[in-house]
Amino acid sequence: MGKFFGSIKPFLLFLPFCAGVFLGADDQTKVVTILPEIMIDFEIPIHELGKASWLVTAYLIGYTAIMPFIGRVSDKYGYRTTFLVALIIFMIGSAATAISPELSKIGGNSPNMGWIIGTRVLQSLGGGALIPISIAAAGYLIPRNKHAIAYGLIGASAEAGGVIGPLFGGAVTEFLNWRWAFWLNIPLTLITIIFLFKCPKGNKYPVKLDFLGAIIFASFLAFLTAGLSQIGEKNNLGIMLIVISIISLFFTIVRHKTTEYSIIPRNLLSKPGFSASNITHLFIGAALIIAMVTVPVMSQTLFSESPLEGGLKLLRLTIALSIGAFLGGILTQRFGTRIPIIIGLTMTTIGFFLMSNWGIDPVIKDPWISIHLSITGFGFGLCIAPIMEAALDKIKSSERGSASSILTVSRMMGQTFGLAILTAWGTSRFAKLTKDMPEFSLDPFGQQKFTEAALAAGEKVFQGFFLAGAIVSIIGIIPAIMMSKSKRNNK
Incomplete structure (x- = not known):
């Protein structure tokens, strides 16, 4: 019996990371079903649906852009500390998104869509950090011969969150309102944080952080994501964003070859x-x-x-x-x-x-x-x-x-x-x-x-x-x- 519990203990310690990955993926997709309610609160007419779609795009941009840099940060400061900070950012972003209609009226009577887009980006910076940190944590918490099982659990958590998100968003909107889809992130995140403290802190390595390289690479990913999302639209914005992303990629390559501590x-x-x-x-x-x-x-x-x-x-x-x-x-x-x-x-x-x-x-x-x-x-x-x-x-x-x-x-x-x-x-x-x-x-x-x-x-x-x-x-x-x-x- 003791041998059995000894074999599953690493996976029990790993559960908070799977829970965090689930929450981040869930938040990426649940906005799809609550978008009509958000449009009503922000007084966005149906013919301006493209403006509202930036709620999805903004989260995807931040989610993708933060990943390369956060991996290096977790190498330097340890996976538990970095994961904790990511969860806190995600939680603050969730609360800010829930109250964004009130925030958007500061300085005016009409709601401003820019506020909720900004809070979604903040959310995504926390949510996007969770998967790469969890993969790195598996290498520390789980025995080497069980790494593949841990990776499978991470993938399953991400996909489950991605599909349950729209169902969760639809159910919450049906019985409460769209804000509760974000308010409920807070207790769920707090529970995850409590169990996270049961995990060891993990190793820290004296790696240097290339902030300039991170900004350039994040710009490449952000502009490319935004540009590709505009394909099919009857404007030149998508082409312009993709051109900027190519320029950013060029400088990313230059930075990669010229600095000793590349991202x-x-x-x-x-x-x-x-x-x-x-x-x-x-x-x-x-x-x-x-x-x-x-x-x-x-x-x-x-x-x-x-x-x-x-x-x-x-x-x-x-x-x-x-x-x-x-x-x-x-x-x-x-x-x-x-x-x-x-x-x-x-x-x-x-x-x-x-x-x-x-x-x-x-x-x-x-x-x-x-x-x-x-x-x-x-x-x-x-x-x-x-x-x-x-x-x-x-x-x-x-x-x-x-x-x-x-x-x-x-x-x-x-x-x-x-x-x-x-x-x-x-x-x-x-x-x-x-x-x-x-x-x-x-x-x-x-x-x-x-x-x-x-x-x-x-x-x-x-x-x-x-x-x-x-x-x-x-x-x-x-x-x-x-x-x-x-x-x-x-x-």
Whole structure:
């Protein structure tokens, strides 16, 4: 019995980190369902939806931009201290977001959207720090031969939070109001902090922090994320932001080559296993966002289901993903990193191909919906632990935070690229498919013809999205083959 409790104690100490990751991911997505209520409070008309969408974009920008720097900070000050500070920032940002309508009226009677966007950025700086610090903490708290299982738990926590977020936001808005979606973060974060103090502080390393390099690199990520989010809009803002991001990338490279203590340790990028893992992670991020966006949108538009029903559909994928993440850790221990990830990406390819046949004539129904989503989600889950294991294998303890951050950024950028390309391509393809569509008519027969043509075009667009997901998954297998095939059996 004592041996059993001794084996699970490290994982019990690790639970606060999984809880923090869950909260950060949940906050990233729950705003989607509470956005209409926020628009009412801030007096934003429906034709200015683009302005309100910055609530989502602002969080994504901060979430991505903070990651590279926070990894280096955790190397210097220890994972527990850095994680604690991140949780406090997240909690302050949550409270500020909840009272943002009152804050926005300071100096005027009309609410100002800039306030809530600013508080969301503050939230994201805390939320974005949680995943890379947790990955680094796993290397300290968990025995070496159990690292892969810990990585699987982190991935499962992040994905569960991302999908439960919209459901949580919708439920809170239904019974209370949108502010409570943020107020409830405070007690949940405080509980996490209490259990965090049960953890050891972790090692501190005398690494130097490159603040200038961090600002330049964060600028690159922020401008690129913002620019890609504008693809498809009828303005030049997106192009201008992407140009600025390219300039920032140039200065990031110059800084990386000229400073002794770069934000990305030089030897990391020279490791083939680390580079291959990041490239694979980028493709997985792009494929995953295709599933996460297409399933609920297709559910609501093509199948005329409620947002809750769309969220519940996606929940099937997430549950399978969480199970796959845990089993992926066990398989990685036994077979190394290559076999689980190749199996995982093969399963996602098959799952996407099956989903590309979803349609309204005949209408796809259960159990096939659940089977297809489970195959896809389980495949994604299998990939989480082996990617982290391959990327962090043979990385010095003093660089684990930095390595974890870069690995997380690669997936976030994959999601950003994937979403931007998906949006632009989908809009263009739908316009092309509907250019010969009959005009809308008040005549019932004409209305039926119009509706049928629109649904047929939408069906083809969504099926194309799923085929794109299958192609991206297949491409991801190529760098996965180049990953290190480490198998840790030492403690």
